[in-house]
Amino acid sequence: MVQHTPRGFRVHTASAGLSDDGRDDLTIVVSETPAVACAMFTKSRFAGPSVVLSREAVADFSARGFVVLARNANVATGKLGMENAVEVRRRVAQAVGLSDQELLIAATGVIGVQFPMDSVRAALDELQWPFDGNDFDAAAHSIMTTDTKAKVISLKCGDASLVGIAKGVGMLEPNMATMLTFFCTDADIPQPELDRVFRSVIARTFNAVSIDTDTSTSDTAAIFANGQAGPVDVDEFERVLYDAALRLVREIARDGEGATKLIEVHVSGARDDDQAKRVGKTVVNSPLVKTAVHGSDPNWGRVAMAIGKCQDDLDIVPERVRIGFGDLDVYPDLPDEDAMARLVEHLEGDTVQINIDLGIADGGFTVYGCDLTEGYVRLNSEYTT
């Protein structure tokens, strides 16, 4: 539930018929007044027209809202897919009285299928500005695909409010951004400051999570600040934004397709933060680590194997590495029977912490993921995404 709603943002959700169940799948959020924005997108070579259009809009610095279509990514859909994306954005822009370039557009869902433009156009015919509401909970719901829970967070920063929504449970190892996440705030922050803070926070949160290594074609992270609450302390704003983003990331990892547990891999003692991230990602993405966590198996040998996969990091040597789960060390000093029992207990919890010290220098990074379950396989062999 959103408790702190930023001033001046209007929210509209509706069903555009992107699938048969009548659920809301069209989401539009627009600031009534000008805003500064920044956004980051997937680096996929198969990025869709939404990402192409939004990239241009952000380069323009004038974006103050976004439209999302859920359950169809509009990716690998050729010329017609681009025309449809342009039309959707243009019609929304006209309805709310903005230029095309002032709106980001995002789409997420099945790849290679055209939008059902008849029902999409019917939904766009209904748009009336200003929108009635500012219900970000509804927005968080209507951007969902296979998510089992809406991901939404709201926090205060001085007099200003910050709300963030996110979606994504599979095809998820964001690089630059996540599947879809949007933040709106009424704080007054100059664009260059907002840009710096946003990139720094995304690097440590959405770019630090992986469900299944499968980077999406549609990843988009954006923030809009319309300044209606006046200036804020930028350092405090960065802390609040980091807090909000991290909570969303934990929710995303915990809600990973089929997942039963959140995995956090804390890497320290690395040559630098990049190496720490590389090792962390390798461990959190290892199918054998993920299945061991699923089975509550204290199989630290698989963690060692996964660290070993960083084959170009010649300064990683087994003699210097330390591995632990929760507050228990497992390598090189193996746990005794009593510690082993507590280890299994930790692994049976809903959050598993894997700690790795590389013993090289003081670089560190934390990554987030989830266990690999039969549910993931079932969901993805039966469902066309």
Next chain:
Amino acid sequence: MVQHTPRGFRVHTASAGLSDDGRDDLTIVVSETPAVACAMFTKSRFAGPSVVLSREAVADFSARGFVVLARNANVATGKLGMENAVEVRRRVAQAVGLSDQELLIAATGVIGVQFPMDSVRAALDELQWPFDGNDFDAAAHSIMTTDTKAKVISLKCGDASLVGIAKGVGMLEPNMATMLTFFCTDADIPQPELDRVFRSVIARTFNAVSIDTDTSTSDTAAIFANGQAGPVDVDEFERVLYDAALRLVREIARDGEGATKLIEVHVSGARDDDQAKRVGKTVVNSPLVKTAVHGSDPNWGRVAMAIGKCQDDLDIVPERVRIGFGDLDVYPDLPDEDAMARLVEHLEGDTVQINIDLGIADGGFTVYGCDLTEGYVRLNSEYTT
């Protein structure tokens, strides 16, 4: 069944008590006469003492046999693990009248557990040279861990014979070599030629397979040629060795943990072979592609997504890419209903071919893998490997 046994190799298999079921898990193969050898090993930063010792032996060019312990990798076992590996190899070398450096040693199985040296020593006490037999089928069985089938192949090359054995079903994305594979031949080939041919073949076979992206700490591929059958045509030998290695690789992929289907990804039209391999590996390792194949879902959008993950390959553009399954094209010209039915039929078979043309230049590569199933998850959440 081995039909063509190379002359002059002796085989010994026995139970060394590495697990409780009494199955053979100690394998020793030695040429009666000097041989030339080459070998390639894992690049894992957590490589175990077996790999360290074998690397030294190969650098010495005099290896003419190998010893394998299955069901315990002897990895991340510290000083004692190294001492145990040295002792095992030394006692085998003494029993067969060779120097330590003339034997490779390999171990595969659980990580982080010491060898049960009492039962290992008891098995070594029984060694009597020359060994009675030359049963490579028995050797292929006794190097297995979670393999459901022994992997063995024998072929003729002129008067010479070539036999190859391999094991590995999980923790398997070899880089330089596979879990374990050994070839023995009585062909007479100079060491530099053998080295060139072996590296070329391994690059296109064992280094082209991935079950689960989890590169093992114990990968070893080796070949021994004792020359007893006289000289062979080296080009023909390379073709025969490639044929043998490829058949073993297909067996490995098909027998991947929990796998029900072999996946072959043929990439063509790439900038160079390296790019083709990178794209192929990205596709064959994608959990979403693997689960789609498992569900016989003609979800080519996931193949497009996986290609898109090669984010640094800026010359890959969706407009030039072509994707097909078997002999059917699916992108950019989408299949009609009739083709879609044949597509599902292809996907329901036991071998799924994914064809990707990048439309850039004429680089090509084929990689091998398998589907991701609930069986993989079950096996690896319940079993300590």
